[in-house]
Amino acid sequence: MTESIRRFRSLLFLVLLMPGLSLPAAAKPCDPEQAKWVPTRYYPAGTVVFHQGNWFESRELHEGQEPGTAFNWKRLDSVPDCGAKSDNAGGKSGARVDTDASMSETGNSERSTAQSRNPAQEPCEQPEPWLFSRSYTVGSLTRHGGKIWEAIRPTSGDLPGIAEPPHWKPVQNHCSMKDQ
Structure with a gap:
């Protein structure tokens, strides 16, 4: 067989194979x-x-x-x-999600982040008020009912301090609450 016939057969094989590969x-x-x-x-x-x-x-x-x-x-x-x-x-x-494990793992790191904000090193920012229409991720901070709350799991529409299972935990000693 000549080289050109081999190439032709290989090319023909590929051309015939392509429609089969492209079908969903x-x-x-x-x-x-x-x-x-x-x-x-x-x-x-x-x-x-x-x-x-x-x-x-x-x-x-x-x-x-x-x-x-x-x-x-x-x-x-x-x-x-x-x-x-x-x-x-x-x-x-x-x-x-193992909620106990996520509470201990992310809760501790988020708590230390939320509580370790030093007003002398960075300005203290008060979190935005809680909104029913907003989605919150783990570690998000919000303000509701005179308290600062931290999301302990993804949440959308769950009122801080009310929903079961809990989606929020109160943040103790947040820098924005020291002036009140």
């Missing part, structure tokens, strides 16, 4: 066992779960709110496609 992977339905709702997980927006015979999609970041009983979940009319996204439901799953 066939979507497969989500597995209810892998997508079970778990009350102790955080569910970011777009997460898909299976609960009590129905599929739900999370509208926003939350934890512990049961699908079908809260606005944070949208009931889906059909089984969602999970193929080629990930091994878990919808390509997203709520990250399980």
Whole structure:
């Protein structure tokens, strides 16, 4: 066989192979066992779960709110496609957080950060007032009810000092409270 015929066959093989490689992977339905709702997980927006015979999609970041009983979940009319996204439901799953460990690990470091602010070294800034419409990350500070609060887990719409499970802890001796 001549060199040109070998090249032609190789090129023909690649040309025939390319359409097969560019086809999207066939979507497969989500597995209810892998997508079970778990009350102790955080569910970011777009997460898909299976609960009590129905599929739900999370509208926003939350934890512990049961699908079908809260606005944070949208009931889906059909089984969602999970193929080629990930091994878990919808390509997203709520990250399980050990709240005791996160409290001890992040709480201590955040507490030391919040309390170690030295007014002589940097100006003291009073945190913004708490807003229902705002999302807060771990370590965020806010002002509510005459106190300074620190988020101990991601939160959106959870009132400091009220929500269960707790999303906030009071900050003792914050520099902005010393003048009051």
